[in-house]
Amino acid sequence: MNYQHCARQILNLIGGKANIASMAHCATRLRLALVDNEKLDQPGIEKVAGVKAVFIASGQLQIILGTGVVNKVFAELPGLTGLSMSSTDEVKQQSRANMNPLQRLAAVLSNIFVPIIPAIVATGLLMGVLNLVNNLNQRGYIHIPADNGLLPMLSLFSSAAFVILPILIAFSAAKEFGCNPFVAAVLGGILIHPDLQNAWMTSHGVAGYFDLWGLEVGKVGYQGTVLPILFAVWVMAHLEKQLRRLVPNCLDLVLTPFLSVLIMGFISLIAIGPAGRWLGEMLSDGIMAVYTLAPMAGGFIFAGLNQAIVITGLHHSFNAVEAQLLANTGKDVLNPLISMAVIAQAGAVLAVFFRTQDQTLKEIALPACLTCFFGITEPAIYGVTLKLFRPFIIASLAAALGGAFTAAMQVYSLGFGVTVIPGSFVIEPGGLGAYLVGLLLTFGLAFVGTWLFGGCRKESARDQAQNDREISGELS
Incomplete structure (x- = not known):
């Protein structure tokens, strides 16, 4: 070459x-x-x-x-x-x-949440190990004495990332928004300070308040939350830029971070925190309501449209939604549905590989199929299925059916950011069997559907179009 x-x-x-x-x-x-x-x-x-x-x-x-x-x-x-x-x-x-604005928002969210995915994946795996050990212990397959520290320690390890999630998000968001990441981490620390009531205990009511000259501010922590710190760091970035314009250079190192923490600490606890918590709860409650009332319909629609959303680039914004779901409910119901959408593309491109006579398409299809098993579909979409169109539609329909099945079986994950084969390690242990059945079902439907109706039985769409032009030329 x-x-x-x-x-x-x-x-x-x-x-x-x-x-x-x-x-x-x-x-x-x-x-x-x-x-x-x-x-x-x-x-x-x-x-x-x-x-x-x-x-x-x-x-x-x-x-x-x-x-x-x-x-x-x-x-x-x-x-x-x-x-x-x-x-x-x-x-x-x-x-x-x-x-466009939606794509820019998705890109920002992606840049913030992708770097912290390894921490969430590790936590999800630890939660899976904890659940597995608990189940084996309860069923008598293993015996762990009540006074043994193994289970409490595993619980500690598995919850750590969610306890300090605001700090992780603050550090990553600060890099994206252009402010000091260490000062932003301090702001995250304020929101989860041990003197504040644990976020997961607020269902029993707010335990105490700060009295600021008649204004009562709840002593509520924001452990595991997403939106409060995200909004707070965004505001801090704008505040820091204005402070750097006003503060003399000789005082910038001391005065700018001091004022940033002081001002944003008050604003976050008084306004941004409560508003962000409310929005986060509305978002997660809405998704879980759909999942509870009509799980098959929700799974069908989300999984079926997922790869079409990937084409727009807006799929990166799902990371923020998944983090919010995990923080509020302990369940990510979207990740298994994304896995169904991904594996459907694998089934479709593998069928194209076997059916097409276009050697160039074959060279693309097989590697593209393999990458799908590890959660990457862009080569499959842009190199094969979307180009031929019918395989893309068939894969989307197969994903919708697989998503409906997975949702009906109430499969959920304990982490996000990994799908298909790697994703199986963060699936809640009780739903792993249904998850694997869903993957096989979706893959099979996409493969058979594309084999029968994908329009690539003898040749690729490009070859067919070329033949049609040659035949038309001969007839004329």
């Missing part, structure tokens, strides 16, 4: 070097932020040798070249364009200029 020729072709088809705002690459993808997306010839790039798929997500042009190839193609671009490599964060910032 001529990597320089590939790079030249891509450069010409994106509108030339003048149309590149910034560029970077990851393990498999070339990531470009373009000045004007209208100058992009996406169908042309798809035909370039070595390109497996092309799509725009979160305002970025992402060209899947594969491991190793992307490094060599990207190495040719600085010499052709005169531009240096940008960080992926810089590309994200540049690409936001091409996003």
Whole structure:
């Protein structure tokens, strides 16, 4: 493969070097932020040798070249364009200029919550271990004395991330909003201070109040909450910028963080905290009400539409919703439904792999199928199912049916951010069997449906269109 020729072709088809705002690459993808997306010839790039798929997500042009190839193609671009490599964060910032408000909101939430997913996954796994050990102990398969510290210690480990969740979110949000992450972490610490009533005990009423000249402020903590600290750090970022403009440079190191903590501490406990808690409870209660009253309908709709939402890039906002669900209810009912949507894409692309005679499509389909088992569907969607369209619709219908089954069986997870195979480790142990049955059912429906009705029995859609043009030419 001529990597320089590939790079030249891509450069010409994106509108030339003048149309590149910034560029970077990851393990498999070339990531470009373009000045004007209208100058992009996406169908042309798809035909370039070595390109497996092309799509725009979160305002970025992402060209899947594969491991190793992307490094060599990207190495040719600085010499052709005169531009240096940008960080992926810089590309994200540049690409936001091409996003609508909803996409920008989803990108912000993604950047905040994705870094803390490992902590939530670890906590979910620990909760699963705790539940399993508890069940085995209660059924007599193992014996743990009542005075043994194993179960209390596991409980301590498994709840830690949710107790300090406001601090984790504060640190991550501060980086996104542009304020001091350590000062933001202090604000998170204020909201979970041990002198405040534990958030999970407020169902019995507020135990005490601060009296501020007649204004009563509840001594309520915000352990495990999401929205209060998210809003508080956003306001703090704006406050900090104004303070830096007003405070003399010689006093900035001391006075700006002091005023930030002082002012935001009062605002958070008096206004932002109660309002954020109320909104969070409304959100989680609404989702759980749908899940309780009509679980099959809710599972059908959410799982069926999930991958269509992925195309818009708005799926990143689900992380915040899932964190709120876990904080308020201890259950993430959305994560298993997302797994059904992901595994459906795997079934569809595997059927395409076996049915199509297009070797290029085969080369994309099999690796795309494998990545789905680990929760990544973009190669499958943009490289295969959406391109052929009917497999995408069939996979969405299979996901809807799998989601209805999973919801009916009341499967939920104890963490978020991982799906399908990795996701099985955070599923509540009692629902693991139903979860695995749901995955097999959804995969099978998508595979059989695409095999029978996917429109790729003999050849790909591109080959069929080419044949149709040749036949039309001969008849004319």
